[in-house]
Amino acid sequence: MAATPAPGAHAHWSSRFAFIMAAVGSAVGLGNLWRFPFQTGENGGSAFVLIYIACVALIAFPVLMAEFTIGRRAQKSAVSSTRELALESKKSGSWSFVGWVCMAGGFLVLTTYSVIAGQVMAMSAAGFMGGFATDAGANMFYGTSTWGIVWQIVFMALTCWIVSRGLKGGIESVVTILMPLFFVMLAALTIFAVIRGFSDGSTVQAFTYLFTPDFSRVDGGTMVSALGQAFFSVGVASAIMITYGSYLTKDTNIGESAGLISGADTLVALIAGFMIFPIVFSAGVDPAAGMSLIFTTLPNLFGSMPMGNLIGGAFFFLAFIAALTSSISLLEATVAFFDEHSNFGRTQIAWMLGGIAFLIGAGSVYSADFGGGFLDVLSGEILLPFGGFLVALFTGWVLPKAILKEELSHASGRMFGFFHFMIRWIIPAIVGLVLVLGLDARFAGGTLNAMLGLG
Numbered sequence: 001m002a003a004t005p006a007p008g009a010h011a012h013w014s015s016r017f018a019f020i021m022a023a024v025g026s027a028v029g030l031g032n033l034w035r036f037p038f039q040t041g042e043n044g045g046s047a048f049v050l051i052y053i054a055c056v057a058l059i060a061f062p063v064l065m066a067e068f069t070i071g072r073r074a075q076k077s078a079v080s081s082t083r084e085l086a087l088e089s090k091k092s093g094s095w096s097f098v099g100w101v102c103m104a105g106g107f108l109v110l111t112t113y114s115v116i117a118g119q120v121m122a123m124s125a126a127g128f129m130g131g132f133a134t135d136a137g138a139n140m141f142y143g144t145s146t147w148g149i150v151w152q153i154v155f156m157a158l159t160c161w162i163v164s165r166g167l168k169g170g171i172e173s174v175v176t177i178l179m180p181l182f183f184v185m186l187a188a189l190t191i192f193a194v195i196r197g198f199s200d201g202s203t204v205q206a207f208t209y210l211f212t213p214d215f216s217r218v219d220g221g222t223m224v225s226a227l228g229q230a231f232f233s234v235g236v237a238s239a240i241m242i243t244y245g246s247y248l249t250k251d252t253n254i255g256e257s258a259g260l261i262s263g264a265d266t267l268v269a270l271i272a273g274f275m276i277f278p279i280v281f282s283a284g285v286d287p288a289a290g291m292s293l294i295f296t297t298l299p300n301l302f303g304s305m306p307m308g309n310l311i312g313g314a315f316f317f318l319a320f321i322a323a324l325t326s327s328i329s330l331l332e333a334t335v336a337f338f339d340e341h342s343n344f345g346r347t348q349i350a351w352m353l354g355g356i357a358f359l360i361g362a363g364s365v366y367s368a369d370f371g372g373g374f375l376d377v378l379s380g381e382i383l384l385p386f387g388g389f390l391v392a393l394f395t396g397w398v399l400p401k402a403i404l405k406e407e408l409s410h411a412s413g414r415m416f417g418f419f420h421f422m423i424r425w426i427i428p429a430i431v432g433l434v435l436v437l438g439l440d441a442r443f444a445g446g447t448l449n450a451m452l453g454l455g
Contacts, residue, residue: 027326044218083096122142149362159331232384237384
């Protein structure tokens with residue numbers, strides 16, 4: 001077991017590989033394999049995909065750089081880092097509000113994440129045991145609320161145990177094994193789906209669906225969904241990357257690392273589309289089936305395929321790996337704060353916070369409107385975009401340019417200029433506007449969207 005840092009010392013990643021695997025593992029999660037396909041289906045296909053890619057490249061990537069910068073500079077949790085840097089910049093410590101919003105958003109994501117991840121575990125077990133051959137068999141381990149709670153407990157317990165073991169003994173030891181396995185499995189399943197889809201044209205149909213835009217279906221709701229998906233998927237605005245950034249050493253190239261992580265995450269989302277949509281189109285299923293696409297439609301399709309139980313079991317095991325590497329980062333972001341500000345040990349904190357997340361998430365097992373509706377909207381469409389807006393505002397207008405240049409010393413003059421211009425002027429304006437349009441589309445009948453010709 002790795003040695004525990006001395007009191008007062010701040011842990012650091014043992015290697016660049018460990019950091020990249022942890023950060024990519026955090027970014028690559030159910031947001032890619034579960035949320036991206038049904039968000040794409042519900043929001044017009046390729047138009048949503050192109051807006052999502054633009055959101056990642058122009059918004060999530062600079063915000064990711066900003067969060068790594070904040071965390072590495074202060075070497076503390078998200079809340080403590082934003083407060084300390086505000087004071088260092090001779091501004092009010094109340095700017096810690098930025099960290100609080102991000103941490104709250106990330107923690108709420110974890111509450112529903114654990115429920116979905118539990119179902120993923122159950123579906124993987126069902127697949128490997130031959131359950132996809134019948135509709136009833138697909139739910140052999142998830143047919144009741146009791147099963148839902150049981151699997152949620154199992155998943156949260158695993159998450160809490162890993163986080164309780166610390167950075168090197170827990171998080172690093174898990175991600176450096178699971179993430180390479182994830183990429184091998186993803187490549188194998190995608191190759192299988194693409195080759196199989198060439199025989200009936202479903203691969204070409206999937207490509208067309210993902211890359212032929214119909215912007216007539218775009219409104220403010222589409223844009224806020226794409227932005228929320230970008231933040232949810234890359235892992236920004238949820239306190240994760242500020243926390244992971246705090247474990248970086250000064251020789252890390254933040255811009256290069258942020259580019260690699262956001263690029264890998266986007267690539268995985270697109271590859272996941274090529275893995276899922278050929279199977280969906282081959283069976284003549286509507287890709288706009290929503291959240292049921294993964295847990296109802298795909299198991300039925302796997303059951304009708306040769307070796308479908310094995311393929312289906314592997315698919316859901318792949319999703320389990322993605323869920324686990326993300327959930328440990330979501331919990332770590334909150335544990336890091338309470339580890340700094342309480343007299344409890346890390347183990348106690350991890351299990352207590354995990355227990356709270358479980359209790360909130362348990363409501364999702366009994367009410368889809370609570371989990372897939374209220375909590376998903378609050379976290380994915382409100383708190384994450386709002387957190388991204390605040391991070392950009394804090395970085396662009398509160399932190400002195402000298403601090404940013406010092407932390408981003410590896411960046412070329414052109415790269416730093418792009419980053420500073422985007423984080424100061426463009427991102428706050430775009431994120432703020434999209435957030436308002438999304439809230440209008442969801443809660444005000446799209447009045448503002450209609451006035452702007454986006455309804």
